[in-house]
Amino acid sequence: MEQKQNNRYAIIIIGILFFVFGFVTWLNGTLIPFLKLACQLENDIQAFFVTFAFYMAYFFLAIPSSIILKKTGFKNGMALGLLVMAAGSLIFVPAANARSFGLFLTGLFVQGMGLALLQTASNPYISIVGPIESAAKRISIMGICNKIAGMLSPIILGALVLKNANAIEEQVKTATDTATKNNLLNELATRVISPYIIMAVVIVLLAIMIKKSSLPEIDMNREDATTNNSIVTKTGVFQFKHLMLGVLCLFLYVGVEVMAGDAIGAYGRELGMPLDETKYFTAFTLFSMLAGYIIGIITIPKYISQQNALAISAVAGIIFSMAVFVTTGYTAITFIALLGLANALMWPAIFPLAISGLGKFTKTGSALLIMGIAGGALLPLLYTTLKDKEIFSNAQSFLICMLPSYFYIFYFAVKGYAAGKTIPSTKIQAA
Known part of the structure; x- marks a missing residue:
């Protein structure tokens, strides 16, 4: 009973963290058009360095994060990650005052550094804190926290920083002198200062709460020792084939998730839709993901195993991607938003x-x-490069990025997850 109470407490704490992850991460969909206008970027290739700077931090900081966690433990590591995120948020203040795209990207990279540490700690924690066969269910609960925050963040930030965006865009275009134009852009850029200062303060308070909490530690060294006797023969992490295949699978999954969530606005702009509409499109995708998480909580593992849920999701992604390609206008946008439903159970599985x-x-x-x-x-940057350089059409560029990714995810779901294992695959299925 005490163990269950500790697990429940841990899930609540991690749920709060996932809410923070979602709020910060899904601001990017609003920041892309905002910074493109405020910093007068020439094309979407430049604007999508917003996602590049943010997500590349995970690549560079993930291994150092695991080293830090070995020294600090989960709780202190999470608190440290939050403080780094707060520092990244505060960099937005001088970035806005100078209207410096480089400083904005620096702030995003620092935020990503903090999130890399938090994600490296929280994801295995929530996977291990209970039975592995129901891990996807717990991560789905975390996903609801993440996506509710993600739905709120672009709406809140969009209302604050992109209010009357179309009118401002027209005023900038028609400004006859440099001083007037700069005044308009400077006023627009400073709109992010108050939201990011408030966000930094909240994150610092959360770090203090985590530091003072009684979040239980988990001994990862003993985890799964009885479920796979081949562990004792492994001398390095790269010897786990299913893990290596999983890294590529997660790489492609996050790419398609960001495409569906952050590139949906750029796709709409290519179709001629106004900025006052496209700034909310990310929320549509996240609402769709929220529905998918609820389905996961109800069905995993009682009715469907994690890998079967992943396979079904991949097939749905293939179908919706094809539907985006053969349609246009708001119908195409609807199918991009529905990709959120297809993507929802992928990370949890x-x-x-x-x-x-x-x-x-x-x-x-x-x-x-x-x-x-x-x-x-990388995947969103590939999409914008293909379309902006007119190598392929907008729809073709989108399909090229999405379809192969979903086919690989399907492969991992039906075969790759068990590659190299010496135990029956049913070990991680629902009983």
């Missing part, structure tokens, strides 16, 4: 499937998986 059976290598394996989040940096 991929992470525990890839990390299952790692034993003492769990923290390092988690760090490698977190490195896979860099997919969110």
Whole structure:
């Protein structure tokens, strides 16, 4: 009974953290058009360095994060990660005052550094804090916290920083002198200062709360020691084939998730839709993901195993991606938003499937998986490069980024998750 209460307490704490993850992460969809206008960027390739700077931090900081966690433990590591995030938020103040795109990207990278540490700690924690076969269910609960915050953040930030965006855009275009134009852009840029200062204060308070909490530690060195006897013969994390395949799977998954959530606005702009409308499109995708998480909580593992849920999700992603390609206008936008439904159960399934059976290598394996989040940096940048350089059409560029990714995710769901394991795959299925 006491163990269950500790687990419940841990889930609540991690749920709060996932809310913070979602709020900060899904601001990018609003920041892309905002910074494109405020910093007068020439094209979407430049604007999508917002996602590049943010998600590449995971690639560079994931392994150092695992080293830090080994020294600090989970609780202190999470508190440290929050403080780093707060520092990144405060960089937005001088960035806005100078209207410096480089400083904005620096702030986003620092925020990503903090999130890399938090994600490296929290994802294996929530996977291991209960039975592995129900890990996808727990991560789905975390996903609801994440996506509710994600739905709120673009709406709140969009209302604050992109209010009357179309009118401002027209005024900037028609300004006859440099001083008038700069005044308009400076006023627009400073709109982010108050929200990011408030966010930094809240994050610092949360760090203090985590530091003073009684969040239980978990001994990862003993985890799964009885479920996979091959662990004792492994001398390095790279010997786990299913983990390596899982890292690539997570890379592609995060890429398609960011495409559906952050690139949906750019897709709409390419179709001629006004900024006052497209600034809210990210929320549509996240609402769709929220529905998917609820389905996961109800069905996993009682009615469907994690890997079967992943396979079904991948097939849905393939269908919706094709539908985006063959439609246009608001119908195409609707199908992009529905990709959120297809994506919802992917992280909750991929992470525990890839990390299952790692034993003492769990923290390092988690760090490698977190490195896979860099997919969110590269896939959207590939999309914007293909369309802006007119190598392919907007719809073709989108399909090229999405379809192969979903096919690989399907492969991992039906075969890759069990590659190299010496135990029957039913070990991680629902009983």
